Amino acid sequence: MQPIEPETRQAVTDSAVSVRNVSKVYGDVQALKDLSLEFPRGELTSLLGPSGCGKTTLLKIIAGLLKPTSGEIEVNGERVTGPGPDRSFVFQDFALLPWASVLRNVAFGLELRGVAKSEREAIAEKYIREVGLAGFEKKFPHQLSGGMRQRVGLARALSVNAQVLLLDEPFSAVDEQTRRKFQEDLLELVKNEKKTFIFVTHSIEEAVYVSDQIAILLPRPSRVSEIIRPSSFRDKSVDNIRRDPEYLDIVDRIWASLRSYVE
Amino acid sequence: MSLYGYKLPALSSLILWALLWEFVGRLGLTFFIPPFSEVMVTLVGLIPTPAFLNALWVTSYAFLAGVFFAIVLGIPIGILMGKNRIVDELLLPWVNIFLSAPLTALVPVLMVLFGFGTKTVIITTALFAIWIIILNARAGVRQINRSLVEMARSFGASPMDAFVKVYFWAALPEILGGVRIGVIRAVKGVIIGQLLISIVGFGALFELYSSQFLMAEFWAVLIVLFGLAFALSEFLAYLERKVSYYAASR
Numbered sequence A: 001m002q003p004i005e006p007e008t009r010q011a012v013t014d015s016a017v018s019v020r021n022v023s024k025v026y027g028d029v030q031a032l033k034d035l036s037l038e039f040p041r042g043e044l045t046s047l048l049g050p051s052g053c054g055k056t057t058l059l060k061i062i063a064g065l066l067k068p069t070s071g072e073i074e075v076n077g078e079r080v081t082g083p084g085p086d087r088s089f090v091f092q093d094f095a096l097l098p099w100a101s102v103l104r105n106v107a108f109g110l111e112l113r114g115v116a117k118s119e120r121e122a123i124a125e126k127y128i129r130e131v132g133l134a135g136f137e138k139k140f141p142h143q144l145s146g147g148m149r150q151r152v153g154l155a156r157a158l159s160v161n162a163q164v165l166l167l168d169e170p171f172s173a174v175d176e177q178t179r180r181k182f183q184e185d186l187l188e189l190v191k192n193e194k195k196t197f198i199f200v201t202h203s204i205e206e207a208v209y210v211s212d213q214i215a216i217l218l219p220r221p222s223r224v225s226e227i228i229r230p231s232s233f234r235d236k237s238v239d240n241i242r243r244d245p246e247y248l249d250i251v252d253r254i255w256a257s258l259r260s261y262v263e
Numbered sequence B: 001m002s003l004y005g006y007k008l009p010a011l012s013s014l015i016l017w018a019l020l021w022e023f024v025g026r027l028g029l030t031f032f033i034p035p036f037s038e039v040m041v042t043l044v045g046l047i048p049t050p051a052f053l054n055a056l057w058v059t060s061y062a063f064l065a066g067v068f069f070a071i072v073l074g075i076p077i078g079i080l081m082g083k084n085r086i087v088d089e090l091l092l093p094w095v096n097i098f099l100s101a102p103l104t105a106l107v108p109v110l111m112v113l114f115g116f117g118t119k120t121v122i123i124t125t126a127l128f129a130i131w132i133i134i135l136n137a138r139a140g141v142r143q144i145n146r147s148l149v150e151m152a153r154s155f156g157a158s159p160m161d162a163f164v165k166v167y168f169w170a171a172l173p174e175i176l177g178g179v180r181i182g183v184i185r186a187v188k189g190v191i192i193g194q195l196l197i198s199i200v201g202f203g204a205l206f207e208l209y210s211s212q213f214l215m216a217e218f219w220a221v222l223i224v225l226f227g228l229a230f231a232l233s234e235f236l237a238y239l240e241r242k243v244s245y246y247a248a249s250r
């Protein structure tokens, strides 16, 4: 067999997730209509759009938690028929087991996959350290702040080592300072973990700050109206992004196209 | 409860009622109420007798067996009803009917079906307890946070895993509440069973003492029964409090 040249491999845009002509109808509500979108591997793509436009719906269809009415999803070239080990989900309301310790919560994804106790706890401890919760392994969710709970949710999603992380407004239930810290951590994570992140947010600034690619969705029946790829500030240090002219331009541009949908 | 700023221990109101009982008993108004002290003396004398110990054993056996079946059948049925629309629509009307039905009226039918032995007493006990256990388990499962269910699914939980590792625990505060009420109803069930079906256990003692007007003995057995039921219910309430830390934050 002929070895593939590295150059040609790069020339083809490599998508971790492909959404093809997906529609979703809830009773008489058409949430998504003929939506197609590519998610490049190893990058963070934000889904941004007005409330109720179908962002959560799209994310859950990719997760395999909802069936599309028509169209299909491919993850790493394989068609999605349900939840799978190649994707993991971070929930807006954290979805932690309130009766289980931080350690068991983080290890729960592995527990469901039948990983032996000592092994899964070693992995969980590693990710607990990684998200900055070392020392809280024995605590229970009700003893943690909102920000710390979301770190537990994030550690759980990371510990199953899925290639695609799906995050549904993960920072919307935490305070502004924590949120900024999270955004910086997320940038680090995208750089270090080499995973594909799909990130739903309401916040234009947040989307521009953390994304390699921003997909703007328009209201129901929603489709992608625009894809924006910031280029110049992605390599700058986290402190300088918010002052970058391109960052400010993109924020303004997105606001200009979304403002007509906000009463 | 507190009196003049002093915190009184729990149940101290019972002392007051015991004193009143003693006083009324001493008046000798009716044979029906002997003095409380006499009842207590009888109680202490009664406990070591073979008749009492045998009754305690027979009753506990039927009671525990009945409660056991009510729990191991009731909780899974309730969880299943909470999770599955079809099962729910099939069973819910029956559960509601039996919950409020006068089950005592059903006992003769059970006797015809299952005979006059302990088996029928156990079934009666289970029938008194099971409906509220089912309904509470169902209610518990129905209020589970949707995202917990989706979380389990997204990490690939098998139905069995989801059942054992998520639904059961998430519904546990309600389940325990149901078991506590069910157990109290089962006390009623076992005594009614023993009175109506086979004259054994505490039922037989009640029958014997009341027919021979041995009121001190009658009250003594009733107090023992009350004490046991109360201790059991307090124990379950204690378990309920142990899980209440997460009941509010599911």
Ligand SMILES: Nc1ncnc2c1ncn2[C@@H]1O[C@H](COP(=O)(O)OP(=O)(O)OP(=O)(O)O)[C@@H](O)[C@H]1O
Pocket (backbone or CB within 6 Å): A026, A027, A029, A031, A050, A051, A052, A053, A054, A055, A056, A057, A058, A202, A220
């Ligand atoms: N289970 C459901 N049954 C019926 N309609 C639904 C259901 N879930 C969502 N919808 C509808 O589909 C549309 C899209 O919902 P979705 O939750 O995906 O929006 P969203 O973009 O995530 O909104 P938000 O930004 O407010 O979270 C909404 O109009 C909503 O009312």
Ligand SMILES: [Mg+2]
Pocket (backbone or CB within 6 Å): A055, A056, A057
């Ligand atoms: Mg949403």
